[in-house]
Amino acid sequence: MSDYRFPTPRPVELKVTIPAGDIDLETVDGDESVIELDGDERLVEQTTVEQRGDTIVVDFHGKRGLLGINISIGDFSFGAGRLRVRAKVPHSSVAKLASASADTRVRGTLASIETKTASGDLRVHGEIEGAAIVKTVSGDATLERIGGDLRVQSVSGDVKVERVGGSVVAKSVSGDLRVEAMTQGHAEVTSVSGDVQIGIAVGSGVDVDANSVSGDLSSEVALADRPDEAGAGPMVVVRGKTVSGDFRVFRAA
Numbered sequence: 201m202s203d204y205r206f207p208t209p210r211p212v213e214l215k216v217t218i219p220a221g222d223i224d225l226e227t228v229d230g231d232e233s234v235i236e237l238d239g240d241e242r243l244v245e246q247t248t249v250e251q252r253g254d255t256i257v258v259d260f261h262g263k264r265g266l267l268g269i270n271i272s273i274g275d276f277s278f279g280a281g282r283l284r285v286r287a288k289v290p291h292s293s294v295a296k297l298a299s300a301s302a303d304t305r306v307r308g309t310l311a312s313i314e315t316k317t318a319s320g321d322l323r324v325h326g327e328i329e330g331a332a333i334v335k336t337v338s339g340d341a342t343l344e345r346i347g348g349d350l351r352v353q354s355v356s357g358d359v360k361v362e363r364v365g366g367s368v369v370a371k372s373v374s375g376d377l378r379v380e381a382m383t384q385g386h387a388e389v390t391s392v393s394g395d396v397q398i399g400i401a402v403g404s405g406v407d408v409d410a411n412s413v414s415g416d417l418s419s420e421v422a423l424a425d426r427p428d429e430a431g432a433g434p435m436v437v438v439r440g441k442t443v444s445g446d447f448r449v450f451r452a453a
Contacts, residue, residue, distance in 0.1 A: 233256055396447045
């Protein structure tokens, strides 16, 4: 196992690009960032870990052509080789994580996050203060609190988010999308066969315009419903299109 330590008195931008394995990211107090790299010796030797100003880079540089990460990855030829990256960085750092099939776990508070994966799962326990971008082919993603906007691109992976403070733009082929609570902004969702569920926070009104070719449409919230005190609460504007997936709007608990 290789251990790298960098002086980071303020939040950093962490960029991780690896083929397969695990990414474990935690935000911590203090003025030092720590990266631990373990796994198949061949892959470790072909991975660079370095600090570039306020950016910490973990970059697999073997077979560079395979790591374009355009959500069309599937031809890695590393056998059982895997990389395990464990990172501890200051709270409110930015994370940009790309892999073919690495499972990713995040704990703590990040300023923003961007993830790209073919088949790895993503679990975020904590808060994303700003925006979150999730691109996946078949990996599932679960996030807790997002203060800003959420952008999702999924082929067959399911995405579930507890709360979004900004807007949601999502495109899915067959993966399901569930947002437990939105307070304001807009939700623009396009799905072929995946089900879509959007929760509207208590105190927020909703304006819905959704259609489906063969899926069911339902709303537990009265359309154009506003809080009791007219004009006092925010509105959530929902626009959705599905082919065969169901589309449901519900009142968040």
